Amino acid sequence: MKITVYYEDTDAQGVVYHANYLKYFERARSSWLMQQKEHWEAMCQKKEAFVIKSLKVDFLSPARLGDVLEVKSTLKVIRPTLAIWHQSIYKDEQCLCQGELEMAYINQAGKPKPLPHYIEAFCT
Numbered sequence: 292m293k294i295t296v297y298y299e300d301t302d303a304q305g306v307v308y309h310a311n312y313l314k315y316f317e318r319a320r321s322s323w324l325m326q327q328k329e330h331w332e333a334m335c336q337k338k339e340a341f342v343i344k345s346l347k348v349d350f351l352s353p354a355r356l357g358d359v360l361e362v363k364s365t366l367k368v369i370r371p372t373l374a375i376w377h378q379s380i381y382k383d384e385q386c387l388c389q390g391e392l393e394m395a396y397i398n399q400a401g402k403p404k405p406l407p408h409y410i411e412a413f414c415t
Contacts, residue, residue, distance in 0.1 A: 315380055316390055319364050337399065339396065339397065340396070341397075342397055343393070347391045353387065362378060363381065364378045376392045378390050
């Protein structure tokens with residue numbers, strides 16, 4: 292997923308504010324999920340969701356105003372109710388930020404639930 296850095300994404304020096312990298316990760320995951328239209332709609336109707344259990348982020352180099360970034364994501368199921376997203380943000384061939392997000396799948400009551408069957412098809 293491509294993202295352009297706008298003024299609103301940066302601090303006074305024109306560098307992307309650290310929390311915005313997490314927003315870029317979220318935008319890429321949300322975009323992927325919404326592309327699974329049938330599954331997205333079913334998940335919304337049942338009020339099920341993915342929630343972040345833990346995350347680790349390494350900030351390697353700053354992104355700046357006007358940069359065009361690419362968010363790369365891979366998914367791995369590690370338990371029936373838990374998956375790990377490996378996500379990286381690149382400018383050209385340079386990795387600027389990388390993260391590992393452990394995500395649980397929950398039902399309407401907030402209790403863990405087995406991941407939907409279609410998730411396996413997207414794992415690498």
